[in-house]
Amino acid sequence: MSKTFVCPRSQVPANGMIECEVEGGRKLLVANSGDDYFAYQAMCPHQDVALCEGLYDGAVLTCHQHLWQWDIRTGAAVGLAEAPLEGFPVQVEGDSIYVVAQSTVNSTELFAGIPDATLQAIIGLAKREEVGGGKTLYDVGDPSHDFFILESGRVEFLIGRDQHMSPAGFMLRKGEVFGWAALLENQPHRIARATCLEPSQLLRINGHQALELLAADPAAGYVVMRRLSSLIARYLTSSGSK
Numbered sequence: 001m002s003k004t005f006v007c008p009r010s011q012v013p014a015n016g017m018i019e020c021e022v023e024g025g026r027k028l029l030v031a032n033s034g035d036d037y038f039a040y041q042a043m044c045p046h047q048d049v050a051l052c053e054g055l056y057d058g059a060v061l062t063c064h065q066h067l068w069q070w071d072i073r074t075g076a077a078v079g080l081a082e083a084p085l086e087g088f089p090v091q092v093e094g095d096s097i098y099v100v101a102q103s104t105v106n107s108t109e110l111f112a113g114i115p116d117a118t119l120q121a122i123i124g125l126a127k128r129e130e131v132g133g134g135k136t137l138y139d140v141g142d143p144s145h146d147f148f149i150l151e152s153g154r155v156e157f158l159i160g161r162d163q164h165m166s167p168a169g170f171m172l173r174k175g176e177v178f179g180w181a182a183l184l185e186n187q188p189h190r191i192a193r194a195t196c197l198e199p200s201q202l203l204r205i206n207g208h209q210a211l212e213l214l215a216a217d218p219a220a221g222y223v224v225m226r227r228l229s230s231l232i233a234r235y236l237t238s239s240g241s242k
């Protein structure tokens with residue numbers, strides 16, 4: 001288990017919050033509540049707005065842009081908010097605040113709870129990639145060989161054609177899967193442009209090889225395909241509502 005220094009505890013106001021940049025350029029929001037400290041994604045999961053510019057009363061964080069709110073102890077959405085915050089386990093040692101690294105594939109919604117042998121085989125296919133901010137991972141029409149799991153950072157999706165691209169209306173959270181055309185039959189090309197908005201860490205998994213593993217374990221395959229269909233429905237609903 002690795003840990004990354006975030007900031008001195010003394011820099012975080014009592015029942016207040018600050019934005020910190022950690023090694024590698026990633027920004028985090030660090031908040032204090034009583035004796036406890038919490039670390040979350042620095043940007044609002046709705047749009048590109050810094051959460052440190054919002055309102056915080058020591059218990060509930062409010063984004064000033066459209067008033068989405070979150071419980072600071074859990075990151076859970078409150079009231080109008082449609083998505084939770086991505087949180088990072090915090091460790092405090094003396095005056096130093098650290099975040100502790102977590103495994104991602106096991107906690108990915110798509111694969112949660114499938115038999116361990118199949119899960120481990122899928123993990124064995126994953127290749128970790130560091131991608132710079134501003135880099136386009138794939139564009140509309142590119143071949144869809146691989147799907148991805150976001151480990152850290154932010155990925156934006158644009159849909160449309162040529163000069164008429166517009167935001168798909170959602171941002172991914174840690175552990176979410178994208179590029180899922182690679183898991184669909186008769187979908188050999190990308191239908192969106194995916195761009196990393198900041199330095200991001202991804203797991204790249206070959207779709208064809210993953211499907212072969214799932215075909216060999218039909219119970220796991222059934223679970224994953226059901227989850228995939230609801231994931232797609234959720235993204236389509238999200239895109240259509242913006």
Ligand code: FES
Binds near residue numbers: 045046
């Ligand atoms: S940008 Fe934060 S709630 Fe809309």
